[in-house]
Amino acid sequence: MSKGANWSGIFPAVTTKFTADDRLDVAEMERCFALQLDAGVHGLIVCGSLGEASTLEPDEKIEVLKTALRVAGGKVPVLLTVVEGSTRRAQALAEAGAKAGAEGFMVLPGVPYKSDSSETMAHYRAVAKAGGLPVMIYNNPVSYGVDITPTMLGELAADPLFVAIKESSDDVRRVTQIFNAVGDRFQVFTGVDNLALESLAVGAVGWVAGLVCAFPAETVAIYELARQGRMAEALAIYRWFQPLLDLDVSSRLVQNIKLVEALVTNSNDRCRAPRLPLVGEDRARVEAIVEKAMANRPKLPAAKLAAE
Template identity: 80%
Template sequence: MTKWSGVLPAVTTKFTEDDKLDIAEMERCFKLQLDAGVHGLIVCGSLGEASTLEPDEKIEILKTAIRVADGKVPVLLTVAQGSTKAASKLAEAGAKAGAEGFMVLPGVPYKSDQRETALHYRTVARAGGLPVMIYNNPVGYGVDIPPTMLAELGDEPLFTAIKESSDDVRRISEIKSLCGDRFAVLTGVDNLALESLALGADGWVAGLVVAYPRETVVIYELAKAGRMEEAIAIYRWFRPLLDLDVSNRLVQNIKLVEALVIGSNDRCRAPRLPLAGAERARVEAIVKAAEAKRPALPKL
């Protein structure tokens, strides 16, 4: 059974000045992730501006990531559609395009109950026929998949992982205690990542990794090697940047960090606009402070 682990970047979607997909820039940025040693790529998630993308654009982005990955790491397509029907159709298309699996959201913005949520996930998984990472983000989407419900979903072999973004690090232990090793558990909250890894999380679906890929990978590898003192030192340096992921402006925040650190751009798809004024100055100051004290990374 497929189980994903390690650092899986939730990559951003790049746009040209005339609001088309910037395939060349995505290829460059995805390659930077691979060169840093990430363990997979997740495209078209919340950070990837999924809600603004057409289905055919999502498939084009998926194919771009698969081409860059070249079989070295798995590429997952995020399925975040408003209806179960549309989500199933996207999963079918993603499977045909070569995705290794899917990260699936509830049918947002509707806030489904547990019965509706379970049926949505089962239907989408069977439509795609590939392994699924269940994305649990009750803070962002108002739909919770508690450990007891996750255990009930364990009878579906296509469910292989959960991205746990409840903002409650205790969930890591609860899932492990109730479900054992049935699911890979990946943290989805950047500024709870090391805490989650210390409690046994198998991986990190990361955001700021798109600008600081090597630092993110090194924190994960140090934590898994039991070298926590070294991991904590880098994580504490990283923390002000990681906080930028936990915001309703996470897309604009992180794209600006990418522009400043890796020479990308911070273009977004409307209605999102790049940060301006005091908001922009605040992020620029955080990046400037971080760059001034960017740590030397230990050998692994």
Template identity: 55%
Template sequence: MTVEWQGVFPAATTQFTPAEVVDMDATRAHLDMLIRAGVHGLVMLGTVGENCSLEAEEKRAIVKAAVEVSAGRVPVIAGVAETSTALACRFAADVEALGADGLMVLPAMVYKSDARETMAHYRAVAQASGLPVMCYNNPVTYGIDITPEMFAELADEPTLVAIKESSDDPRRLTDLVNACGDRYVLFGGVDDLVLESAMLGAVGTVAGLVNAFPEETLQLWSLATQGRYAEARELYRWFMPVLHLDCDTKLVQYIKLAQAMCGHGSETCRAPRLALEGEERARIMGLIQQAIDTRPGVKAA
């Protein structure tokens, strides 16, 4: 299906059994819940989906399952995060054959490429399939910054259509527009900057805490995009303590714990990520429980 690059696209979790085996039935059920809640697309195999902890065949099986669960209801975007350009190109072609509707491409993992190498990687992956590509810029986590000037240089690649901007600096959205005009569709990629991102021109968000709080995430996005900022701010202030969990090294563990506490899946991650313990577990559970206990009623927005 044609991707409409707008709205709330969950960075969906991958569900595991207690033995850390991919639980495909639970993953399917979680994706169906998100779609029924009203999300506008699915991003599989992002950071929250534990891409780099999965084997190649597991990744392909997860994308295949997402395509089957969606059944054309929403577009399925496959994350591409590999250690070499050749592997990324191969995976891009594979998920196109599996029926994915688009790609979310990261720079090559582990090696910190310079600007020339980073742009060569994106050009190669863009040309490896016919799918539209969202470029994922997250220098905070991955140590590689795709600057507005680099995006301007990449503008001649027709399938590079969207940017997930996760630099943790909302000024980047304005810099991207100033450098590239309306060439790219802009998405926010940081949960606790979603309102600012919408105000500054993002037309979509790749969200993490939506896995636990889908109704509230969708309502916040709807209020923000309608310009109902007073109502959006009130909801945002309630949501913010848990939205901050998206911006920690342990975001995957935190988001999965939140989704488990909200009844939307298991908190099990694959090692080296381990279950939270002690004071840290008590503190994070306290933040999540406070949000659950005080969650506002979701209204039609």
């Protein structure tokens, strides 16, 4: 069985940090990635949408990957996101990522083109073959216009490299539909922050999270409590977290989450153009949400939840 078959838990989709002169800020990424590991996350995913993949050069993506691998030190799997406009470029990135030490990939369709089902599955099969490592299929029809349906997953299930799915259709019913279609063939992760507990309650085994970048301990606590059946405790934290989690479901999720990181973890909110940090009313709104959350931040259960 591949190592990837055992993926579960909290997998932060980490942000990419930049210096004031728009270079990769490796030292700040090392610090921020370490905060995630210290809080007990179960994996790291680099260079995704939240990681500003569309603005990164291929060599930068590999450098971010190597930074995360160095921080993880083999303690948790590190996945490289593969999102390219052509299958050829996606294959090249998968090959480079495998050579650099990635332990798996989170793969998107060949956006921005809206491929049909046969094109989509051909893209996934080609990228998986090129990388030769376990793949988490990322389904986000809301953002990318391509829906990887339970029927399509049934066809992809024949390839053992496909081991997980990040389900971000914004419809929690899809989790149950996946299980009904393919059983437990795939490790199902939720990819929508403000549907996370609902998804875990109906069988998802993991959460590809965004606000975890600023609140790793709270995110891990929700997952561990839900896993142990302590739903009332998980729900109390989740309800507190909800206004922050809503910031993930936005066209400006990068700017939102980077600002929350800056306010909570003393990082910075620098983005790569054309994105710019939030200003004016948009910035004030996020600052108010964070201020209220920090004033009412819940006390978490024992740190070693998994051991209880």
